[in-house]
Amino acid sequence: xxxxxAVLLAVGGLAVGCLVLVVALLRVHMHARRTAAELAVLRARxxxxxxxxxxxxxxxPAAGPVEFVITDLGQERPLPEPAHLDAPAFADVVLRETVVxxxxxxxxxxxxxxxxxRNRIRFEMKQELRRARKQRRAxxxxxxxxLHAKQRASLAPDTREAS
Numbered sequence: 104x105x106x107x108x109a110v111l112l113a114v115g116g117l118a119v120g121c122l123v124l125v126v127a128l129l130r131v132h133m134h135a136r137r138t139a140a141e142l143a144v145l146r147a148r149x150x151x152x153x154x155x156x157x158x159x160x161x162x163x164p165a166a167g168p169v170e171f172v173i174t175d176l177g178q179e180r181p182l183p184e185p186a187h188l189d190a191p192a193f194a195d196v197v198l199r200e201t202v203v204x205x206x207x208x209x210x211x212x213x214x215x216x217x218x219x220x221r222n223r224i225r226f227e228m229k230q231e232l233r234r235a236r237k238q239r240r241a242x243x244x245x246x247x248x249x250l251h252a253k254q255r256a257s258l259a260p261d262t263r264e265a266s
Contacts, residue, residue, distance in 0.1 A: 134191060134195070137191070138195075
């Protein structure tokens with residue numbers, strides 16, 4: 104492959120990459136416009152509903168003390184109907200959730216690999232290593248003491264029998 108071919112290939116790859124980015128940006132822009140239009144429709148409907156329904160304070164007559172029910176044990180409540188999302192809204196929710204999870208993972212990794220955290224972990228590992236080494240030495244000494252005690256105990260009856 105000659106240098107000219109490599110340059111042409113690189114320029115072609117960059118052009119394809121730019122084209123993909125432009126298409127992706129256009130799709131995001133169209134989705135944002137569609138979402139803004141849906142939001143405007145919902146705001147208009149909400150304004151209409153606010154003007155039609157009376158305020159709760161005016162509608163509720165002044166009554167005596169209200170008895171509050173703490174629990175509804177034994178009463179069956181109907182299950183709420185699951186929300187139905189169209190494909191773009193579902194994709195938007197999934198994408199946002201994925202971005203939030205990725206951001207929280209990146210934050211956790213960045214925090215976990217911070218120099219102060221690494222130093223603290225290194226310090227605790229050294230402490231644990233020293234403690235384990237000390238424990239192994241103590242176990243070895245205890246095992247040696249037990250072995251010597253058993254050897255002395257086994258030799259003691261032999262010396263009594265010989266005399």
